[in-house]
Each structure stands twice: as C-alpha cells, then as structure tokens.
Amino acid sequence: MNPDKTVVQPRELWLLAATFFVAVAGLIYELIAATISSYLLGDSIRQFSFVIGVFLTSMGFGAWLSRFVSNALTGFVRAQIALGIIGGFCAPLLFMTYAFFGVVGLPLYSALILIGVLSGMEIPLIARVLKDLGATSFRFENVLTADYIGALAASLLFPLLIIPHLSLMAASLVFGCLNLMVAGISVWLFRNEFRIGTWIFLGTALLASFAALIASEKLVSVVDANLFEDDVILTERTQYQTITVTRFQDRTRLFLNHSIQFDTLDEYRYHEALVHPAMASATNRTNILILGGGDGMAAREVLRYDDVESVTLVDLDPRVTQLFRDNPQLSALNSNALNDPRVTVINQDAWQFASQDQGQYEMIILDLPDPKSLALSKLYSIEFYSILTERLSANGVIVTQAGSPLFAREAFWSIAATLENARNPIAPGQGLTIQPYHTYVPSFGQWGFIIARNTPLMKPVPQFPDNLQFMTSDVWNAAQVFSADTNEVDVDLNSIRDHRLIDYYEAGWNFWFR
Structure with missing residues (x-):
C-alpha cells in the first residue's frame, strides 16, 4: 500500500488549515464592510443586507470563474496575495475616500465585489490542489467543514475580540496580513512550484501591510482630522x-x-428643553429614571431640583458613562452629575432594564439616539412605551426627544402618535395624554420633544429653576406652536412588527440632505 494515500501529509493538512484561515478572513472583511457602511451611510439593516447580498453573489461568480484558472495552486496563492492587499487596505481606503472626498458607495462595493470574487475562488481551487496531490483521504466535505468552522470562528471573533480591541482599520490590515501569510506558507511548502518573482511580490505586500498596521493609529488620526x-x-x-x-x-x-x-456651544438648549418642561410640571419629582444620556447632561438638569432624591441613569455603553464620570475635563461639562450620590448608573440595554426593573418613577426621561436602526427603533415603539408606562407612577410623566419635526416630520409625528396610543394602566383603553413641542438647537436644527402622562397635562405655566440659560415661560409657550410645514400629519404607529419609524426617518433626512 502506498503510504502517501493513508498518511496525512503536511501539505494536505496545511491546505485544510488554510481553508479555515481564509474563511475567517473572508467573513471578517464582509463584516467590516457592513459595519463601515452602516456607520457612514446609516440604516444598519439595509446596509448589512446589501453587503451580504453583494458579497455572496460575488463569491458565486468567483467560484464559477475558478474553472478558468489553469494552475490551481498558483491561482490560490495569487488570490491570497490579492485578498491580502485589497481586503487588508479596504477599511483604510473607505475611511480615506469618505474623509477626503465624501464618497462611500463606489469604493465600498467595488472592493466588496473584488473580495467576494477572490473569496469565492478559494474553495474550488483548494479542492483542486488536494485532488492534484492525490489526497483521497480528504473528501470535498472536509474542505467545506473547515470553511464553515472558519465562518463560525469569524462570527464570534468579530463582536467579542476584534471590535472591542481593534479599530476597523487595524482589523482590516490584520486579516490582510493573515491572507498574505497563508500565501507565504503555501509558497514555502510548494516552493518548487514558484519563481523568485512571487517571493519578492509577496514580501513587498507583507512589508507594506505590516507598515500600514503599525501606522494604523496615525491613519485613524489623519481620517479623524478630516472627518x-x-x-x-x-x-x-x-x-x-x-x-x-x-x-x-x-x-x-x-x-x-x-x-x-452634543456641542457645548448649544447643548444647554437641547437639555433644558428636554428636561425642564416635564420636571417643572410634575407633581412629584422624588424618583427619576433617565434612559440614555450617558454624557450626564440630562442628569445635570434634573439635579437642579432640590426635591429629587434618586436618579437612575441607564446607558448601554459603560465607557461613555465612565468617561463622563471620571475624566475631569468631561465630567466638568455635566457639573460632576454622575458622581452625585443621588445618581445610580446602570450599564444595560434600555429595553432589558425596563422589562426587568420593578421600580416606580415619577419621571422617565428618554435621551436616546435617533431611530436609525432596528435596535434603536424598538426604543420608540408602542411595545416599549407600554412597558415604560408600567414603571410610571400614577401622576408620573414621560418625556422623550423625538427628532426634527422639520427634517423628519413624519418620524416626529409617528413618535407622538405611538406614545399617545401606548397602554395606559390608570385608564385602560384611553392611551396617554401628550404634549408635542419643539425648539431650535443650532447643532441639530429645529428639534422636537414629546411629554406624555397617564392623566391630563397640567396647563398652568410651569415654574422653571433660576439661572437657566434658555428655557423660560415665554419660550415654553412658543415651543408648543407648530408652523404649517411642521404641523401634525397622518402617520402610522411604530411597532416592533414593522418599524415604520425607520422609513419615515430615512425618507425625511434623505430628502433634505442627500
């Protein structure tokens, strides 16, 4: 019996290992592209869907093209070198073109198609090399198994290790180096098949990639300086x-x-408008819940009221609350609010907190990011608002930022209608009583807010604290008046079943700014 047919040979074992490594790199490139596109273009669901569709289609085209590669081994090595260069420099290229030229789509999908085509060629070429080696002990299923395990590894690595510890630029370059090292080991194991030119080109690509990786922090600084x-x-x-x-x-x-x-030049306008109309009209302000607002600015305004005994601030990202609590320059902006003994900071998803918490609050302040994604849209849904009403005392008040009634008119009034129709535990079937209002914040433009409560709103002019920079009784009265181009329109409620709010939000901002 020929021992070569029964014993695993180093080159055969390496090719299966290479399948694993290239699968990891390929999926990481896809995830990086999707993440960058969602950052720069918005609407993460749409961007991830487009990127996945284009990438998989390109892979299919690459698999078909592999049949025209006459030498499978040479084709595999060249594909790895090309992936190392294109995939590795993909994130730096995308950020640079966006920072300097404001362009994202063309370089993004051009690079994605090339990466997909090259990635699609890998498995057919590896299978052909194994067949040429006479590796009968390795069936095609073994190659696919290594590929799928690599995809699983990438899907776990990306959120757990890569995103928390590497910039997207550095991650792109790291996995570019991985592709180049796969090419290098393959060239060394099959060194009789390659000429010196391959070694020189591969070495040059590796040096350039390592140099870019070392300089990745400087690249990030250059991009940020232009962004x-x-x-x-x-x-x-x-x-x-x-x-x-x-x-x-x-x-x-x-x-x-x-x-x-926020911009410290005008953030007081936003935070005073968000907090004080609701706080000043509340009959009780003992126990306050703030969802979002990790910068501590809303908490700063809440703490102006001497009868506030407890503030619970829930923000997803612990690093944000840490920075605005412990960094002297940043904590000064919120008057050291996050170090106040009355404030308890909890780092948790707002939906999870509201669903699990058993507390009762006289005031719930929603200082959340705009509803650009499903994860954020659900925090503006009728289901979430109905959960919050269970945490609200009988005479309690909810207030939320609601975007721009000018730039995203339908989105603003969808939030208003959704909050109005949320479950009312005090008067089942009646919904909530709401008060929409708006003001001008230079950093954002015309910006809107909505107050809601279980019982009818108090109409007397609220008494605001002294020494506010913006909010007065006259400003509050004017804030409740909407012009013809910002007034209420017929819209659908926002639900986790359909997320209509995302469509309204994107349509409004795209109309004005794209």
Missing part, C-alpha cells in the same frame, strides 16, 4: 460604538459613530 472640524482629543472603539470627542478652544463636541450628540 471632524475640530481637534480630536479622544477617539475610542468600544463593543457598541465609536466614541469621538473633539475640541476647539473652549468648545467640546461628542460624536457617537460619527453622529454628533
């Missing part, structure tokens, strides 16, 4: 988002996933 108008004083990638803080002289801005959250 943001001011100096970037902090940028971090957490498990949940990218946090960026910029500063120009005494002006500080916070961006989450490149979307502005």
Whole structure:
C-alpha cells in the first residue's frame, strides 16, 4: 500500500488549515464592510443586507470563474496575495475616500465585489490542489467543514475580540496580513512550484501591510482630522460604538459613530428643553429614571431640583458613562452629575432594564439616539412605551426627544402618535395624554420633544429653576406652536412588527440632505 494515500501529509493538512484561515478572513472583511457602511451611510439593516447580498453573489461568480484558472495552486496563492492587499487596505481606503472626498458607495462595493470574487475562488481551487496531490483521504466535505468552522470562528471573533480591541482599520490590515501569510506558507511548502518573482511580490505586500498596521493609529488620526472640524482629543472603539470627542478652544463636541450628540456651544438648549418642561410640571419629582444620556447632561438638569432624591441613569455603553464620570475635563461639562450620590448608573440595554426593573418613577426621561436602526427603533415603539408606562407612577410623566419635526416630520409625528396610543394602566383603553413641542438647537436644527402622562397635562405655566440659560415661560409657550410645514400629519404607529419609524426617518433626512 502506498503510504502517501493513508498518511496525512503536511501539505494536505496545511491546505485544510488554510481553508479555515481564509474563511475567517473572508467573513471578517464582509463584516467590516457592513459595519463601515452602516456607520457612514446609516440604516444598519439595509446596509448589512446589501453587503451580504453583494458579497455572496460575488463569491458565486468567483467560484464559477475558478474553472478558468489553469494552475490551481498558483491561482490560490495569487488570490491570497490579492485578498491580502485589497481586503487588508479596504477599511483604510473607505475611511480615506469618505474623509477626503465624501464618497462611500463606489469604493465600498467595488472592493466588496473584488473580495467576494477572490473569496469565492478559494474553495474550488483548494479542492483542486488536494485532488492534484492525490489526497483521497480528504473528501470535498472536509474542505467545506473547515470553511464553515472558519465562518463560525469569524462570527464570534468579530463582536467579542476584534471590535472591542481593534479599530476597523487595524482589523482590516490584520486579516490582510493573515491572507498574505497563508500565501507565504503555501509558497514555502510548494516552493518548487514558484519563481523568485512571487517571493519578492509577496514580501513587498507583507512589508507594506505590516507598515500600514503599525501606522494604523496615525491613519485613524489623519481620517479623524478630516472627518471632524475640530481637534480630536479622544477617539475610542468600544463593543457598541465609536466614541469621538473633539475640541476647539473652549468648545467640546461628542460624536457617537460619527453622529454628533452634543456641542457645548448649544447643548444647554437641547437639555433644558428636554428636561425642564416635564420636571417643572410634575407633581412629584422624588424618583427619576433617565434612559440614555450617558454624557450626564440630562442628569445635570434634573439635579437642579432640590426635591429629587434618586436618579437612575441607564446607558448601554459603560465607557461613555465612565468617561463622563471620571475624566475631569468631561465630567466638568455635566457639573460632576454622575458622581452625585443621588445618581445610580446602570450599564444595560434600555429595553432589558425596563422589562426587568420593578421600580416606580415619577419621571422617565428618554435621551436616546435617533431611530436609525432596528435596535434603536424598538426604543420608540408602542411595545416599549407600554412597558415604560408600567414603571410610571400614577401622576408620573414621560418625556422623550423625538427628532426634527422639520427634517423628519413624519418620524416626529409617528413618535407622538405611538406614545399617545401606548397602554395606559390608570385608564385602560384611553392611551396617554401628550404634549408635542419643539425648539431650535443650532447643532441639530429645529428639534422636537414629546411629554406624555397617564392623566391630563397640567396647563398652568410651569415654574422653571433660576439661572437657566434658555428655557423660560415665554419660550415654553412658543415651543408648543407648530408652523404649517411642521404641523401634525397622518402617520402610522411604530411597532416592533414593522418599524415604520425607520422609513419615515430615512425618507425625511434623505430628502433634505442627500
């Protein structure tokens, strides 16, 4: 019996290992592309769907093209080198083109198609190389098994290790180096099949990729310097988002996933409008719940009231609350509110907290990001609002930021209608009483809010605290008046079954700004 037919040979074992590694790299490139597109283009569900569809279709085309590769081994190595270069530099390219030219779609899908085609060629070529080696002990199912296990490994690595510890640029370059190392080991094991030119080209690509990886933090700084108008004083990638803080002289801005959250030049307008009309009209302010607002600005405004005894602030990302609690420059912006003994910070998903918590609150303040995705849209749904009403005391008040009644008119009134129709535990079947209002915040434009409660709203003019910079009785009265182009329109309620709010939100902002 020929021992080569019964004993696993190093080259055969390596090709199965290579299948695993290239599967990991391929899926990581796909996830990076989808993540970047959702950051820069918005609507994560749509972007992930488009990226997956284009990538899988390209893989199918690549598998078909592999039949025209005359030398399977050479074709596999060249595909790995090309993937190492294109896949590795994909994220830097996308961020650079967006930062300098404002372009995302063309480079994104061009790179994605190339990566998909090259990835689709890998399995057929590896199977052919194994067949050429006479590796009868390795059936095609073994190759597919290694490929699927690699995909599982990538899907676990991306959220658990890569996103929390690497920037998207660095991650792209790391897995580009992985493809190049797969090519390098393959060339070494089959060194009689390759000429010196392959070694030189591969070595050059590896050196360039390693150099770019080492300089990836500088690349991130260059991109940030062009994405943001001011100096970037902090940028971090957490498990949940990218946090960026910029500063120009005494002006500080916070961006989450490149979307502005506040500007110290005018944030007082937003936070005073969000908090004080509801707080000043409440009959009891003992126990307050804030969902979102990890920067502590809403908590700062709540703590202006001496009768507040307890504030529970729930924000998903622990790094945001840590920064605005422990960083002296950032905690000063919220008057050290997150270190106040009356404030309890809980880092948890708002839906999970509301579903599990058994507390009762006189005030619930929703300082949440705009409903750009399913994960955020559900926090503006009738189901979520109905959960919150169970946490509300009999005379309690809910207030939420609701986007722009000008730029996203239908979205604003959908939130209003949804909140109005939420379950009322005090008067079943009647819904809630709401008060929509709006004001101008230069960083955002015309911005809207909605107050809701189980019982009819109090009409007397609320008494606001002294020393506010913006909110007065006159401002409050004017805020309740809507112009003809921002007034109420017929819209559907937002539910977790259909997420109509996302459509309204995207349509409105796209009409004005794209």
